Ligand code: IPM
């Protein structure tokens with residue numbers, strides 16, 4: 001039996017999570033497995049109900065689960081809430097309390113969608129690389145932080161980018177391990193020409209590399225990397241980087257695939273794991289049944305693989321997605337001339353129907 005905490009959150013997080021749940025149920029039926037799912041509120045939904053973006057019971061539920069699925073949090077309704085009580089705090093608190101330090105964001109262009117990319121199809125053809133983003137450190141969590149008044153008048157806003165040796169070691173090690181299962185190339189991204197924290201980052205990544213002599217390593221500054229991702233994205237295999245740089249580069253990379261609606265993620269720690277589609281809550285399209293559930297569904301595939309070691313099931317889910325796309329079904333964000341437009345729930349049904357026992 002596998003215990004899954006399900007946290008739909010806000011906006012389209014709820015619609016896409018429904019499709020993820022549909023997928024998990026279907027996998028349970030077809031493969032005779034028991035997935036026990038418990039749902040709870042997070043983000044704005046939790047603020048409205050309990051006055052806090054996440055309550056201790058929900059943290060406990062997540063901590064006791066074998067895997068956590070999260071839809072998305074946030075929306076304009078809570079934009080004026082102070083930063084320590086914003087919906088996003090739920091997500092950051094969850095990541096931190098589960099200590100899921102390694103955020104995997106695979107960037108893969110499905111052949112059917114290559115023409116959807118804003119880049120030329122030949123630049124993104126067969127694109128397949130992995131972003132390994134440090135998720136529980138850096139400027140997102142560093143102290144001192146805050147806004148204070150200055151004696152001279154006005155205010156100062158402060159955040160701190162800080163990385164310690166063990167934090168860099170563990171994320172670098174993950175990146176090299178994943179590279180070993182791929183094309184054995186790691187690109188470490190930093191801003192070592194300006195930031196001391198990046199200088200330490202680079203030094204420690206070089207040290208960790210010594211245990212992985214079979215993996216190639218290069219270093220790039222983040223601005224250069226942002227450019228290379230557009231110029232020649234196929235040069236990358238595994239990109240390892242800090243929390244903030246990873247946040248930015250993964251949205252940029254998502255667009256290479258045609259739509260951020262296609263991008264799944266897994267956040268792994270030593271004893272917990274959290275799965276989320278990379279897109280946010282997209283309040284502008286929420287509740288209209290037009291969101292793309294494929295990122296959520298592909299996050300379920302990652303859950304099968306990384307939390308339950310059900311690698312064949314992960315492939316089955318990915319193949320069901322490929323088949324559905326190949327048959328011409330598209331949500332709004334990836335729609336094309338001559339394709340069959342479907343809504344969020346219908347897309348979930350179509351993929352679920354294509355899950356068959358091997
Ligand atoms: C992401 C999101 C989050 C982040 C926000 C919602 C806090 O943008 O998962 O990439 O910045 O990590």
Ligand code: MN
Pocket residue numbers: 247248251
């Ligand atoms: Mn982001």
